[in-house]
Amino acid sequence: MAEIERESMEYDVVIVGAGPAGLSAAIRLKQLDSDLNVVVLEKGSEVGAHILSGAVLDPCALNELMPDWKEKGAPLNTPVKEDNFLILGEAGKARIPNFPMPPLMNNHGNYIVSMGNVCRWMAEQAEEMGVEIFPGMACSELVFGDNGEVKGVVAGVFGLEADGSYGPNTEPGMELHGKYVFLSEGVRGSLSKEVIAKYDLAANSDVQKYGVGMKEIWEIDPGKHSEGTVTHTMGWPLGSNAGGGSFIYHLENNQVYVGFVVHLNYKNPHLFPYMEFQRFKHHPEIAKLLEGGKRVAYGARAITEGGWQSLPKTCFPGGALLGCSAGMVNVPRIKGNHNAMYSGMHAAEAAYEAIKAGRGGDELTAYDDMVRSGPIAADLKPVRNVKAIWSKFGLVASLMLGGFDMWVANLTGWNPLGTWKHGKNDAQATEAADKHKPIDYPKPDGKLSFDRLTNVSFSMTNHEESQPAHLKLKDASIPMGVNMPQFAEPAQRYCPAGVYEVVDGDFVINFQNCVHCKTCDIKDPSENITWTTPQGGDGPNYPNM
Missing domain, CATH: 3.50.50.60 (FAD/NAD(P)-binding domain)
Structure with missing residues (x-):
C-alpha cells in the first residue's frame, strides 16, 4: 500500500x-x-x-x-458537609467513626462535582x-x-473500511x-x-493495578436528599470475593451519585462486577435512599490503583x-x-x-x-501500602495494618511497613473456573437494579457501525479455545457494557456498546484484547459525570 x-x-x-x-x-x-x-x-x-x-x-x-x-464561575457548587464510612453486612451496617481515620481521609474543604x-x-x-x-x-x-x-x-x-483499510x-x-x-x-x-x-x-x-468503577446518577425524593453528604461503604455484597466498595455523594438539585468500584485482581472468573453493583443497591440502607427516585445516567471507567510503587x-x-x-x-x-x-x-x-x-x-x-x-x-x-495489603490479606487487615501505616506516615513522613509489592497483574490474578463456584445473581427488578443494555442506553453511547471494531483480538481462537474451557470466558461478565457475548458457541464483540472503560484490556486472563481508539466523537456522551 x-x-x-x-x-x-x-x-x-x-x-x-x-x-x-x-x-x-x-x-x-x-x-x-x-x-x-x-x-x-x-x-x-x-x-x-x-x-x-x-x-x-x-x-x-x-x-x-x-x-x-470562584470569581470565574467554576462549577464547584457543593462543599462536603458530612463524611460517613460504613461496613455493610447483608442486612445491616456498622459505622466506622471518623476519629481513627488519618486526617488525609477527611473531606472537609472538598467539593462534590461533576468532573x-x-x-x-x-x-x-x-x-x-x-x-x-x-x-x-x-x-x-x-x-x-x-x-x-x-x-x-x-x-x-x-x-x-470495516477491515481497517483506506x-x-x-x-x-x-x-x-x-x-x-x-x-x-x-x-x-x-x-x-x-x-x-x-x-x-x-x-x-511495580505492576500497575486497576479497578472498574461504575456510576449512576439518581434523582431522589427531596425529603431524603442531604446536599453535601459523602458516604463510602465496604463489605457486602463483595465480601471475600473481591476488594472494592461504594460511594454515595449528594450533590445539588436532589441528585445523588451512586458508584461502585471492584478491584480487578479478583480470582473468581464467575464474578460479575456490574451485577455486584446492581445487587448493592438492594441493601436496605441504600434501597431506602433510592426508592421512589429515578436513575438518569450510567457510565463506567477503569481506575488506576497501583499508586506510588506502580508509577x-x-x-x-x-x-x-x-x-x-x-x-x-x-x-x-x-x-x-x-x-x-x-x-x-x-x-x-x-x-x-x-x-x-x-x-x-x-x-x-x-x-x-x-x-x-x-x-x-x-x-x-503515605498511602502506598493500603492497596497491596488489601490485595494480600483482605479488607480488615487493610483497615488495621494499612491504617496504622497511613497514620505513622501522616505524622512522620515515614512508612513503617516500607513499600509492599503488588504481585501479579490483574489478568494473571484470574484463576481457573473449576476452582470456584458460579455466583447466582438476582434478576434486576427494573426499579432499583437494571440490566446492562438498558443502563448503557443511559450513557448515550454511539459508534459508527461501519468502522472496524476498535477492540482487537491478538488471536481470534483464544476466547473459545482457551478462555471458555479454562475461565468460563469472563469477558461476558467483567465488561460493564455487555460488549462481549458467547452466542451459539461463537465469541461476539458488540463494539457499539463500548463505554471506553478499558476493563477488557486489563482483565482478560489471556491478555488477548487490545483497546484502541475508535473514530473521533464516538463512545459515550456523558452529561454530568
Missing part, C-alpha cells in the same frame, strides 16, 4: 486528552507564555463527554492553577487564553522523529507535531500504553505521561483529579523552561523529578 500522505501542523505543545491533566497543562503553558502555540485533542464529541469520575474534588491544585476560580462539567469550564478558560481545542479528534497513532523520539500524533482519521471515503487525518507531546488520555490510554512499552518506562516500577517513568523522548496515563490515584481517598491537575502544571512548567532554552524532542526529566518530589509524591507515598 502506498504511504498515506497527510497534511501536518506545527505546535509548541500537543496535548492528547481534554481531561483535568491535559487542560491544566494547557492553561499553565499559556499563563507562562501567551505566545506558545498549544493544541488539545479530545476524542469525545465534546469536552467532558468521556469524563467519568466520582467525584469529590480536593481543590488544592485548582487553587494554585487559578486562585480566582465533566469542571473540564467543560476549564476548556472555556483555556480557549479564552488562546489554546486551540479540537473535540471529536481521536489520536490513533504516534509520529516518531529521526532519533526515535515522539514528535507528534495522527488525529482525525474517519471513514475506514477506502474512497476515508479521511486520512492529519499529523500534529510538537516540540513536546503530552499524553493525558486517562487510564490505559492506547498511545500511553505504546509509549510505556516502547521506551520501557515501567522497568523500575512508571513519566517522561520519554519528546513528551510526558500526565495524570491517569501514568496512574496517580490515591486509593484510600478515592481521589486522583488533584494529582492529574498537578501533573499537568508540572509538565507545562518543564516544557516551558525547555522551549525557552531552545530544546525540543528530548526528555523532560525536570517533570519526572517534580512528580517524584512534589505534591503528587506527598499525596501518594
